[in-house]
Amino acid sequence: MEPVNVAVIYYSTSGNVHALARAVVEGARKAGAHVRLRKVAETAPAEVVDAHPAWARHHRDTAEVAEAGHGDLEWADAVLFGTPTRFGNPAAQLRQFIDTTGPLWFAGKLADKVYSSFTASNTAHGGQESTLLALGNTFYHWGGVIVPPGYTDPVQFTSGNPYGTSAVVGDAEPGEVSLAAARHQARRVVEVTAALKAGRAA
Ligand SMILES: Cc1cc2nc3c(=O)[nH]c(=O)nc-3n(C[C@H](O)[C@H](O)[C@H](O)COP(=O)(O)O)c2cc1C
Numbered sequence: 001m002e003p004v005n006v007a008v009i010y011y012s013t014s015g016n017v018h019a020l021a022r023a024v025v026e027g028a029r030k031a032g033a034h035v036r037l038r039k040v041a042e043t044a045p046a047e048v049v050d051a052h053p054a055w056a057r058h059h060r061d062t063a064e065v066a067e068a069g070h071g072d073l074e075w076a077d078a079v080l081f082g083t084p085t086r087f088g089n090p091a092a093q094l095r096q097f098i099d100t101t102g103p104l105w106f107a108g109k110l111a112d113k114v115y116s117s118f119t120a121s122n123t124a125h126g127g128q129e130s131t132l133l134a135l136g137n138t139f140y141h142w143g144g145v146i147v148p149p150g151y152t153d154p155v156q157f158t159s160g161n162p163y164g165t166s167a168v169v170g171d172a173e174p175g176e177v178s179l180a181a182a183r184h185q186a187r188r189v190v191e192v193t194a195a196l197k198a199g200r201a202a
Pocket of ligand 1: 011012013014015016017018083084085086087088089120121122123124125126127169
């Protein structure tokens with residue numbers, strides 16, 4: 001059977017979600033998937049980005065990461081979306097990309113794919129679940145198959161978010177538990193997608 005195609009589409013201002021995205025890529029590749037890592041376009045004005053050293057640095061450091069396009073969504077059997085928690089919601093930059101997908105949705109091209117999501121926030125009760133659930137609203141509209149990590153691996157009992165990998169970062173970067181949860185989530189997405197793909201091909 002053809003390998004599963006996984007698109008990891010994310011937005012990151014200062015690198016935390018990008019670190020999770022790279023762990024997701026690692027987990028998906030290890031599970032045998034073909035993987036595309038894609039950032040969404042920055043929509044903040046350049047002078048705003050440049051006024052924040054961490055933001056400007058991360059923007060420069062990830063200049064080589066290709067930007068997400070509709071072709072990536074069409075190509076993918078499964079898409080994992082990553083976003084910082086912004087006042088309990090996904091970042092506007094990711095929403096901006098999602099809000100361009102009307103024509104794909106209308107043509108039925110987003111239906112029946114597997115979707116999953118991950119996030120980072122500064123605080124433990126800072127809105128991670130509401131962010132992931134808000135992204136989930138879109139997956140319902142697309143007719144997607146939502147695959148959350150649940151408590152399907154021992155790491156989930158430590159990382160603690162069945163809705164999707166969620167790093168509490170504060171001043172630090174995502175730690176090993178969060179990265180392991182991200183790898184697990186990706187593996188689970190690949191396994192479920194492979195089973196769906198095999199079933200549809202039978
Ligand atoms: C406008 C804005 C809103 C934010 N809202 C929240 C929030 O609701 N809860 C929280 O814990 N952190 C919040 N944060 C912090 C980010 O979620 C956190 O720094 C995250 O790790 C950023 O990910 P990144 O490094 O990939 O950009 C907010 C940050 C910004 C800039």
